[in-house]
Amino acid sequence: MSMPSAPYVPALDSIDPALDLLDEIQRLRKARNAVILAHFYQDPEIQDLADFVGDSLQLSQQAAKTSAAVIVFCGVHFMAETAKILSPAKTVVIPDMDAGCSLADRCPGEQFGAWLKQYPDHEVVSYINCSAAVKALSTIICTSSNAVRVVESIPKDRAIVFAPDRHLGKWVMKQTGRDMVLWPGFCIVHEQFTAKRVATLKAQHPTAKLIVHPECDASVSQLADFVGSTAALLNYVAKDPAKAFIVGTEVGILHQMKKLRPDAELIPVPADSGCNCALCPYMKLNTLEKLYLTLRDLKPEITLDEATRIKALAPVQRMLALG
Ligand code: 13P
Numbered sequence: 001m002s003m004p005s006a007p008y009v010p011a012l013d014s015i016d017p018a019l020d021l022l023d024e025i026q027r028l029r030k031a032r033n034a035v036i037l038a039h040f041y042q043d044p045e046i047q048d049l050a051d052f053v054g055d056s057l058q059l060s061q062q063a064a065k066t067s068a069a070v071i072v073f074c075g076v077h078f079m080a081e082t083a084k085i086l087s088p089a090k091t092v093v094i095p096d097m098d099a100g101c102s103l104a105d106r107c108p109g110e111q112f113g114a115w116l117k118q119y120p121d122h123e124v125v126s127y128i129n130c131s132a133a134v135k136a137l138s139t140i141i142c143t144s145s146n147a148v149r150v151v152e153s154i155p156k157d158r159a160i161v162f163a164p165d166r167h168l169g170k171w172v173m174k175q176t177g178r179d180m181v182l183w184p185g186f187c188i189v190h191e192q193f194t195a196k197r198v199a200t201l202k203a204q205h206p207t208a209k210l211i212v213h214p215e216c217d218a219s220v221s222q223l224a225d226f227v228g229s230t231a232a233l234l235n236y237v238a239k240d241p242a243k244a245f246i247v248g249t250e251v252g253i254l255h256q257m258k259k260l261r262p263d264a265e266l267i268p269v270p271a272d273s274g275c276n277c278a279l280c281p282y283m284k285l286n287t288l289e290k291l292y293l294t295l296r297d298l299k300p301e302i303t304l305d306e307a308t309r310i311k312a313l314a315p316v317q318r319m320l321a322l323g
């Protein structure tokens with residue numbers, strides 16, 4: 001019987017303090033033929049050295065088409081896992097294996113499978129923020145930027161289960177007029193924004209546009225001038241003539257927003273508890289030091305059971321085929 005391997009712990013104390021980390025990362029990414037993909041919620045220093053920065057959909061599109069031998073995924077686990085589903089022959093690594101997501105973590109595959117038995121005649125639309133096991137049980141995957149289009153692609157006479165984000169699900173129901181059964185998941189970052197807090201900010205900044213991610217509660221989204229994925233929020237800010245924006249999503253996005261609109265005032269919505277900063281604790285586990293170690297050691301590596309990968313691939317490909 002084989003013993004389970006010990007979990008990988010980044011050996012931060014093995015880093016020579018005299019090393020120029022940025023230089024080493026540049027050297028190693030070439031030596032490894034690696035592409036560095038980063039989500040908009042990563043620390044600015046990681047976004048700035050990535051080959052590509054994007055939202056979940058854009059990152060999965062990049063992962064599907066890259067010719068690099070190694071994908072270094074600076075994001076959270078479900079994103080790196082999606083890259084592995086799409087590119088099984090490539091080595092996919094993530095700086096910190098503990099970079100999870102409250103949505104994915106609170107929808108375990110086995111529990112989801114048992115719950116789905118109540119809805120045998122339903123199509124299953126799963127938000128990409130879920131595990132490969134949940135994807136494998138799904139008809140089609142969506143991200144926040146294409147969820148409306150994905151749901152509209154399902155014939156009107158078909159009943160739908162939507163998982164795991166109840167807020168995104170409710171928002172899609174409102175946009176499409178479709179009724180859906182919702183798994184009761186939520187994002188621990190967006191869940192902390194309250195209508196009261198947002199209304200106060202709007203009163204304080206009457207000319208600012210309120211823009212929020214669809215993972216927010218409906219009481220917040222309904223106050224917004226625009227609701228969209230991280231890429232859509234950036235696009236909105238780039239094009240809208242307003243001079244101030246109240247931004248209801250993880251603060252990592254402000255890095256690209258400031259670059260697009262250095263003239264605009266960007267006001268992040270504070271969380272209503274803890275340190276009041278809307279930081280995703282999972283995204284922030286990735287650091288420059290861990291990124292260096294990942295490139296040096298090609299660990300920790302995303303691995304997937306092949307049967308699950310094949311089952312999860314079809315719904316991801318159905319989504320990508322929608323364009
Ligand atoms: P996007 O697809 O909009 O980048 O969202 C990913 C995410 O995890 C939001 O919390």
Ligand code: SF4
Nearest residue numbers: 101102187188189280
């Ligand atoms: Fe998951 Fe929320 Fe973090 Fe996005 S911000 S990765 S949904 S916990």
